[in-house]
Amino acid sequence: MTSSKRQMRLGAFIMATGHHVAAWRHPASQSDAGLNIDHYRELAQTAERGKFDLVFVADSPAGWERAKDPEALRRSSRGAHFEPVTLWAALSQVTSHIGFVATASTTYEDPYLLARKFASLDYISKGRAAWNVVTTGADVSKNFTIPGHPAHADRYERAEEFVDLVKGLWDSYEDDAFIRDKENGIYLDPDKVHQINHRGKFFTVSGPLNVGRPIQGYPVIVQAGASEPGRELAARTTEMIFTANQTLEDAQEFYSDVKGRLARYGRRPEELLISPGIFPVLGGTEKEAQENYDYIQSLIHPSIAWTILQRHYKGVDLSGYSLDDRAPPLPENTELNKSRLKLVTDLVERNNLTLRQFYLAVAGARGHRTVVGTPEQIADAMQEWFDNGAADAFNIMPPILPTGLTDFVDQVVPILRRRGLFRKDYEGTTLRENLGLARPANSFALARATRTAV
Known part of the structure; x- marks a missing residue:
């Protein structure tokens, strides 16, 4: 029987070989994981065995840019991996309860096609689909027939219209539109099929969608942006937000701020779940956990270290620095990922890091919270945030896969249950x-019911 006490939600954030940049070199990792369906099947089934709510993969429409240092390109494992909706459609057939969060871009995708494939995934998985809404910070416009990468503000304005449009398309068919009466030869009720006739700043779409209304009404809407426009988009449209915070105080500020915006959109605090990422490094003792962490950090090749640094210092000449020099201020102006820039800037300034300490700090968790310790200490760290207004859920980011997820399920989950x-x-x-x-009502059916009531 489920406890009546407030329950923590858990997601498995899967990054092929693991979240650490050198995970593929670890003896326990699956080095060909990005294109190994058996590997992903094992991970999804492990997460479901642990009763996780969802599995999630980050994704980008970008190809792998050629590094300035060929040595870094030679040693990087992040270039090739499955498209997420296709992957989740396959894995939904070997699981029965766990949800699937797929990332898709509002900047580089088409609303009609996106609505169609996520509605299809919701049917294929029997109601377990979720869309992670991203505006795509990286400039990948050279892979698409568009004039250039839109500015940050424009990307979020487009995203607002995009999400509303997709929801409208998902409402094309009311829940009871399909009659399927064989005896009388009536398949559907035309009065319950709707064109949306959307005419907006960015899109013109008539509809209807050629897929029935998703099983969940809408696939769960997820987002990861933490900038000011990102927070506002989340408050208006999102049901779960993935976030990155280093300290309890920062996590509490984010939690309070975003939850506090919901009322003006007629929403309640429980309608938006906040899920910070956590990068857990486990060991039987503190000493063993630290040794495990130090070992994987030691696998980072110097060329990869400098590539990590240059990614954060775009346009800055680092050739005069050594890794043991203090990290210079990060560039302030960016049209890329503003919330992540602030996160790593705070990390550098708060801890007065050297360049070596900086790249080691982001090589695994990329700015998310790193916790190194025993299973009890990992559980303690999660409970502290959960009990103190900083989290409703956690995105678990295993350093190495598959063992990092298996160990968490076998060692930490039982403690959380106890x-x-x-x-x-x-x-x-x-x-x-x-x-x-809650399952959302169909907007057309709701409007008709309102008219009838009046």
């Missing part, structure tokens, strides 16, 4: 049911 913080079994069959999120 403390009454995490489920023993799933509450429902859809992702919405397991996250405690």
Whole structure:
């Protein structure tokens, strides 16, 4: 029986061989993971065995840019991996409860096609699909027939219209539009099929969608932006937000700020789940955990270290620095990922890092919280944030895969259960049911009901 106590939600944030930049070199990693379906099948089934709510892969429409240092390109494992919707459609057939969050870009995708493939995924998975809405910070316009990468503000304005449009397309068919009466030869009710006739600043789409309304009404809407426009988009449209915070105080500020914006959109605090990432490095003792962390850090080749640094110092000449010099201020002006820039800037300034300490700090968690310790200490760290207004959920970011996820499921999850913080079994069959999120009403049916009531 499920506890009536507030329950923590868990997601497995999967990064092929693991989140650490050198994970592919670790003896316990699956080095060909990015294109190994058996590897992903094992991970999804492990997460479901642990009763996780969801699995998630980050994604970008970018190709792998050729590094200035050929040695760095030679030693990098992040270039090739599956497209997420295709991957999740396959894995939904070997699981029964866990949800699937796929990243898709509002800057580089088409609303009609995106609405169609996510509605299809929701049917294929029997109600377990989620869309991670991203505006894409990196300039990948050279791979697409558009004039150039849009400015940050323009990307978010486009995203606002994009999300509304996709939701409208998902409402094309009311839930009871399909009659399928064989005896009388009536398949559907035309009065319950709707064109959206959208005419906006960025898009003109008539509809209807050629897929029925998703099982969940809408696939769960997820987002990761933490800039000012990102927070506002989340408050208006998002149901789960992935975030990166280093300290309890920063996490509490973010949690309070975003939850505080919901009321002006007629939403309640429980309608948006906030899920910071955590990079757990486990060991039987503190000493063993630290040794595990030090070992994987030692696998970073110097060419990769400088590539990590140059990625954060775009346009800055670092040739006069050594790794043991203090990290210079990061460039302030960017049209890329503003919230992540602030995160790493705070990390450098708060801890007065050297360049070596900087690249080591972001080589694994990329600015997310790193916790090195025993299973009890990992559970303690999570509970502190969960109990103190900083998190509703956690995105678990295993350093190495598959062992990092298996160890977390086998060693940390039982502790969370003993403390009454995490489920023993799933509450429902859809992702919405397991996250405690309501199924949205069809906007056309709702409008008709309102007219009838008046």
